[in-house]
Amino acid sequence: LRSFVADADQPVLTRLLDTAERGSCRGEVTLRVDGGVALPVRLGLSPLRLGPETVTAMVVSDETLERQLTAGLEKRVLDRTVDINESRLAALNLLDDAVAARDRLTLTNAALRASEARFRRYFESTLIGIAITSPTKGWVEVNDRLCEMLGYSREELLRMTWSELTDPVDLAADLAQFEHMLAGDIEGYQMEKRFVRKDGRSVPAELSVGCVRLATGRVDYVVALIQDISRRREAEMAMAQITKDLESKNMELERFLYSASHDLKSPLVTVRTFLGYVEQDLAAADTERLAKDMGFIRAATDKMVQLLDDLLEISRAGRLIDIPVTVTFRQLAGDALVSVAGRISERGVTTVVAERDVTLYGDRNRLAEILQNLVDNACKFIGDQKAPHIEIGVEMREAETVFFVRDNGIGIPARYHEKIFDLFERLDTATEGTGIGLALIRRIVEFYEGRIWVESPGPGQGACFYFTLPGALVKPTKGEAL
Amino acid sequence: MKGEPIVILLVEDDVAHVEIVRRNFEGYRLANTLLHVPDGQAALDYLYRQNEYSDPVKSPRPGIILLDLRLPKVDGMEVLTRIKSDPKLSAIPVVILTTSKAESDMVKAYAAHANSYLVKPVDFTQFIELMKTFGYYWLAWNTLPKTPED
Numbered sequence: 119l120r121s122f123v124a125d126a127d128q129p130v131l132t133r134l135l136d137t138a139e140r141g142s143c144r145g146e147v148t149l150r151v152d153g154g155v156a157l158p159v160r161l162g163l164s165p166l167r168l169g170p171e172t173v174t175a176m177v178v179s180d181e182t183l184e185r186q187l188t189a190g191l192e193k194r195v196l197d198r199t200v201d202i203n204e205s206r207l208a209a210l211n212l213l214d215d216a217v218a219a220r221d222r223l224t225l226t227n228a229a230l231r232a233s234e235a236r237f238r239r240y241f242e243s244t245l246i247g248i249a250i251t252s253p254t255k256g257w258v259e260v261n262d263r264l265c266e267m268l269g270y271s272r273e274e275l276l277r278m279t280w281s282e283l284t285d286p287v288d289l290a291a292d293l294a295q296f297e298h299m300l301a302g303d304i305e306g307y308q309m310e311k312r313f314v315r316k317d318g319r320s321v322p323a324e325l326s327v328g329c330v331r332l333a334t335g336r337v338d339y340v341v342a343l344i345q346d347i348s349r350r351r352e353a354e355m356a357m358a359q360i361t362k363d364l365e366s367k368n369m370e371l372e373r374f375l376y377s378a379s380h381d382l383k384s385p386l387v388t389v390r391t392f393l394g395y396v397e398q399d400l401a402a403a404d405t406e407r408l409a410k411d412m413g414f415i416r417a418a419t420d421k422m423v424q425l426l427d428d429l430l431e432i433s434r435a436g437r438l439i440d441i442p443v444t445v446t447f448r449q450l451a452g453d454a455l456v457s458v459a460g461r462i463s464e465r466g467v468t469t470v471v472a473e474r475d476v477t478l479y480g481d482r483n484r485l486a487e488i489l490q491n492l493v494d495n496a497c498k499f500i501g502d503q504k505a506p507h508i509e510i511g512v513e514m515r516e517a518e519t520v521f522f523v524r525d526n527g528i529g530i531p532a533r534y535h536e537k538i539f540d541l542f543e544r545l546d547t548a549t550e551g552t553g554i555g556l557a558l559i560r561r562i563v564e565f566y567e568g569r570i571w572v573e574s575p576g577p578g579q580g581a582c583f584y585f586t587l588p589g590a591l592v593k594p595t596k597g598e599a600l
Numbered sequence: 601m602k603g604e605p606i607v608i609l610l611v612e613d614d615v616a617h618v619e620i621v622r623r624n625f626e627g628y629r630l631a632n633t634l635l636h637v638p639d640g641q642a643a644l645d646y647l648y649r650q651n652e653y654s655d656p657v658k659s660p661r662p663g664i665i666l667l668d669l670r671l672p673k674v675d676g677m678e679v680l681t682r683i684k685s686d687p688k689l690s691a692i693p694v695v696i697l698t699t700s701k702a703e704s705d706m707v708k709a710y711a712a713h714a715n716s717y718l719v720k721p722v723d724f725t726q727f728i729e730l731m732k733t734f735g736y737y738w739l740a741w742n743t744l745p746k747t748p749e750d
Binding site: 376377380381383384385386387388390391392393394395397414417418533534537543544 | 614616617619620623670672673674699700702720721722723724725727728
């Protein structure tokens with residue numbers, strides 16, 4: 119052993135060996151190995167009893183290797199520590215993130231719940247029908263408004279499809295759009311269509327449809343907003359009716375102007391032409407023809423005066439002046455019979471007012487004028503009836519209060535039943551009058567939202583004029599003095 | 601000019617206007633016959649020989665019709681339409697004689713195959729002139745086919 123240990127370490131070795139006889143010890147020496155390389159080693163010495171002898175046991179360990187090993191180990195421990203530290207940091211970060219995520223999730227959940235509650239409220243709002251439907255047209259979710267609109271319970275609806283509830287007339291248009299949406303051409307559409315309610319009634323609706331797609335682009339579900347537009351339709355129809363009424367009024371006005379200008383021009387032609395003849399008569403001193411021609415002029419001017427009076431009269435009939443009062447039908451009939459008493463007695467006509475009575479509210483004079491004109495007409499066209507008779511009354515016809523004036527005079531052929539109500543229309547030019555009476559009555563009747571018509575079985579079998587006055591009928595209310 | 605008598609049917613409700621037309625025709629030497637009916641229904645009755653006009657001797661087929669538009673019972677436009685849509689009557693010339701200058705009336709009348717449209721002038725000289733010209737044109741110069749008696 120001594121030959122291997124470096125010279126400088128020989129005393130160390132000696133001391134170690136001495137010590138080792140008494141007990142264990144340790145030391146470090148440098149060994150000289152082959153090739154002259156110095157190898158620092160650690161020596162561990164211990165006395166070892168082998169039977170009666172005591173020997174020294176020695177352990178030689180390579181310090182460099184150990185150092186390297188230790189250094190490696192230390193480095194690894196250090197590295198590991200760094201790793202651990204980093205991991206711990208990462209873990210802490212993760213924990214932070216997790217906590218933040220949890221907090222966010224809590225917030226998001228709350229927002230989602232709030233949002234869902236809000237959407238639920240929209241969905242259940244009674245303003246508009248809302249439905250979620252499937253790509254196969256089935257109702258998946260429906261709100262109360264929609265159930266109410268279609269007249270089915272939710273359970274019933276969820277077993278049905280919207281296509282079977284759509285009016286067949288509107289179905290093709292809806293299906294075409296729906297297929298476009300399924301195909302991906304459009305994301306939604308709007309249209310007006312009619313649904314058929316459970317009770318069979320038709321509901322006009324405005325439809326707004328949109329779809330939600332899966333990642334593949336296939337439609338997952340469809341959202342439909344369905345607005346009942348019955349009211350709007352009614353308003354539109356009312357508007358159309360008003361427009362129609364206005365157009366008809368306008369046409370009436372045009373006819374009126376046409377009649378007025380034509381009928382006023384006609385006597386003017388007569389006056390101007392016969393003035394020419396009068397000049398000729400004077401030049402020829404033809405007094406006989408002069409008198410005759412003056413007669414034509416006088417008749418023509420009389421007619422013009424009458425026409426102008428009538429025009430004034432009819433223009434006033436459209437805007438009633440007197441304050442409305444409560445009056446019974448029988449009172450009106452009385453008023454009318456008094457005002458035409460002269461003509462009635464002149465023709466020897468008997469009159470009767472039926473027992474049944476109705477209370478009216480309106481312009482008493484104008485209302486009486488209707489009966490007055492009708493009775494006057496009936497007297498004029500009573501013909502050579504041996505027992506001339508006029509009956510005034512009121513009856514119910516299919517829940518409608520209908521007034522009538524019936525006579526047994528010459529009657530009116532069916533082909534004139536419409537024309538007689540036109541302004542300045544006369545069936546018989548020989549009978550006095552300008553043809554204003556019935557046109558005037560019609561204006562008054564129309565003012566009270568009524569209508570007037572005539573029924574006559576035929577010539578010689580009398581005529582019966584009927585009219586309604588819905589706007590003048592008083593609904594009996596308690597406490598109202600009649 | 602030929603001298604064959606022509607029957608003129610005047611459809612006019614205003615008696616004064618009938619008098620004016622009659623006076624103008626009386627001035628001619630031509631042996632024309634002026635017949636008058638007072639409303640549209642009477643005109644149709646005459647043409648179809650109904651009621652009081654059933655006697656073909658008293659109610660000969662007219663060679664020309666002078667038609668007012670605004671008439672009692674059946675108005676002139678309807679009379680015109682009936683005449684022109686009936687093959688037995690459509691060949692008879694119908695001259696509208698009216699106070700109406702309304703464009704719509706003229707359009708409707710010609711569309712219904714009126715042969716002429718005359719507006720009654722509000723002037724004596726012009727009215728006389730119009731009737732004279734009408735007489736020359738329709739009764740003297742104009743030639744009508746000899747229609748087979750129906």
